[in-house]
Amino acid sequence: MNKDLFKHIKSDAPAGLVVFLVAVPLCLGIALASGAPLFSGIIAGMVGGIVVTSFSGSSLGVSGPAAGLAVIVLVAIEDLGSFETFLVAVVIAGALQVVLGIVRAGIIGYYFPTSVIKGMLSAIGIIIFLKQIPHAFGYDADPEGEMDFVQADGENTFSELWNMVDYISPGAIIIAFTSLLLLILWEQKFMKKIKLFQIVQGPLVVVVLGIIFGKLFAGGAYEITSEHMVNIPVSEDFNGFLGQFTLPDFSTITNPQVWVVGITIAIVASLETLLCVEATDKLDPQKRVTPTNQELRAQGIGNMVSGLIGGLPVTQVIVRSSANIQSGGKTRLSALIHGVLILLAAMAIPNIMNMIPLASLAAILLVVGYKLAKPALFKEMYKKGWLQFIPFVVTVFAIVFTDLLVGIGIGMAVAVFNILLTNLKNPYVLKSTHDATDEHYQIVLSEQVTFLNKAQILRELNKVPDGAELFIDASKTVFIEHDVLEIISDFKESAKFKNIKLKISPLDHLDLNGFNQSLGQLVVTSEEAKMHGENELKVIDSINPKL
Structure with missing residues (x-):
């Protein structure tokens, strides 16, 4: 860590x-949704905050246990x-991610469209919004980290x-509503001009207020019971804290099923990380670019450490990363601080943490x-046109459901279909001139020009009237199927019967496997091709379909 890391500590x-x-209840x-020991989630949070951040090049990304892996972990x-056997698979997944980073597989992340x-x-x-509404009303049956539409309990x-x-x-409701009002108030411009409110962040006030309300409501009709609070495992002493760490059973490393799980976790965790990296970079006010190969290596090291000490697999996580950005984080120091705080809280102040109502955290989220x-x-994406808006909206609904x-x-799939559709509609420009x-x-x-363009080109060829002259210009074509x-x-054959004079530009730059010979005298010289282009007197019809 260099001294510049502390430049934006305020x-x-x-x-x-x-x-x-935000991270502790997640x-x-x-961990609960994964069917793993609760403390394994805390371990993964520590590792994501401390170990991954130490090796990562991401300025604002925050790593930890990912909801997207919960089902895989549960089944595994x-x-x-x-x-203990599962932990071996986590170590293997981490090693594979390091290899992926070394072979520069991080470039995959750049192939996902902005939309x-x-x-x-x-x-x-x-x-996040929909999942937090029940917590704001005091209904905490759904595990905090469960992000899928269909839940493990059959509900959605x-x-x-x-x-x-x-x-x-x-x-x-009182705690959540009051907390929301405070957070909205803290976002107002006149509040940001007051120096005290620049130093003291709204979410911190919300958490302290939640603890105070919890104490005030104790024993009365508005009491917030323990099942509606944060629930960190409490150890009686330091030895008890160390006893919550679990070692992997390496005697099972020769089990093929362990390797299948490890490979699965490596692929899914890497994909989730690369997606989050791309998303986090887009949210970054400074638009810094994360080195994705370095990030894969950092995640791999993190997963190896997490597996070795009893933690869940980690990825870069958009919920925590976006919370970091929205809260004013400037550098990776914020992610490191969050990891250190998880460690200290689990060691020293679990009882205080367990006084925080989930309703307070729901308001923040x-x-x-x-x-x-x-x-x-949504308005911005709509203004960019259907090619951007349709994949955007489809992605939104598909993920939500x-x-x-x-x-x-x-x-x-929708974005790729749009690309194909665009290519389908733009294989040519048809021009006609008259004297x-x-x-x-x-x-x-x-x-x-591919087979996808066959129908459109055939249609335009059929539009050429009998007795006309047609010049096909393929001088800019680098590939023609x-x-x-x-x-x-x-x-060429049908044109003879329609008295159509057909000429084609030079095709020497294309590998036609015999088609040059087939087209024969139809291929003109470069100078003739130039003349065909210059002889056009007046363009009266230009077809270049647009979506």
Whole structure:
């Protein structure tokens, strides 16, 4: 760590504290949803904050246990028979991620379109918002870290909103509502001008207020009971704290199933990390670029350490990263501080942490969720046109109603379809010119002409009237598929019966495997091709379809 790391400590320290407060219940909730010991989530939070941050090049990314891996972990622990055996798979996954970083596999992250990444951010914002509403009303049945639409208990995101009606806690509503008002007030411009409120962050005030309300409501009708509070495992002494760490059972390393789980975790965790890196960089006010290969190596080292001491697998996580950015974090010091605070809290002050109502944290996350999915973002994407808006909206809905990876896959499929559709509609430009006696047509082929363009090109060839002159210009084409060449070759034969004069630009720069000979005398010289282009007197028809 260099001295420049502490340059923005006034911003990073409060942001690290907020991320810590958000991360603790998420770590516990993900561990619960994964069927793992609760403390394994805390360990993963420590490792993500301290170890991964130490090796990472990400300025604002925060790592820890990921909700997207919860189902994989749950099934893996059951299939492998013990948590100790599962930890071996986590170590293997970490080693594989280091290898992926070394072979520079991080470039994969740059192949995801901006529309899909922004859709992912908005979807996560909506999910955070919807998932926190029950906690704000005092209904805490759903594990904090569970982010999938269909939950482990068979309920879903929307059915839980209905279920909470029967479990409303007046005390939780008061805390959540008051906390929201405070957080909104803290965002106002006139508040930011006051120096005290620049130093003291709104989320910290919300947490302290929640503890005070919890004490005031104790024993009364508005009481906030322990199941509605943060729940860090409490140790009687330091030896008890150390006893919560678990060592992997390396005697099972020859089990093929362990390697299958390790490879699965490595692939999914790497993909989630790369997606989060791309999303976090887009949220960064300074637009810094994270070195993705370094990030894969850092995540790999983190997973190896986490597996060795009894933690869940870690990834860079968008919920914590976005909370860091929204709270004013400037450098990776904020992520490091959050990790150190998790360690200190688990060691020294678990009882104080367990006084924080989940309703207070719900208010903080409601604000984070709203900022990620602001209506203004939807308007912005709509103004960019359908090519951007459709993949964006599809990604949002797909993630909200499935899970992160499935939703991203659906969004990518739509984005790729749009690319194909664009290519399909832009294989050529058809121009026609007239003089007193002749009718001249010209088709200018694009750089890439594939079988997807067959129908459109055939349609335009059929538009050329009998007795006309047609020049096909392929001078800018770098690839033309044989299916299209066959269409041109067939048109050559039919043109004879329609008295159409067909000429084609030089094709020497293309590998046509015999088609040059087939087209024969139709291929003109370079100078003739130039003349064909210059002879056009007046363009009366230009077809270049747009979406």
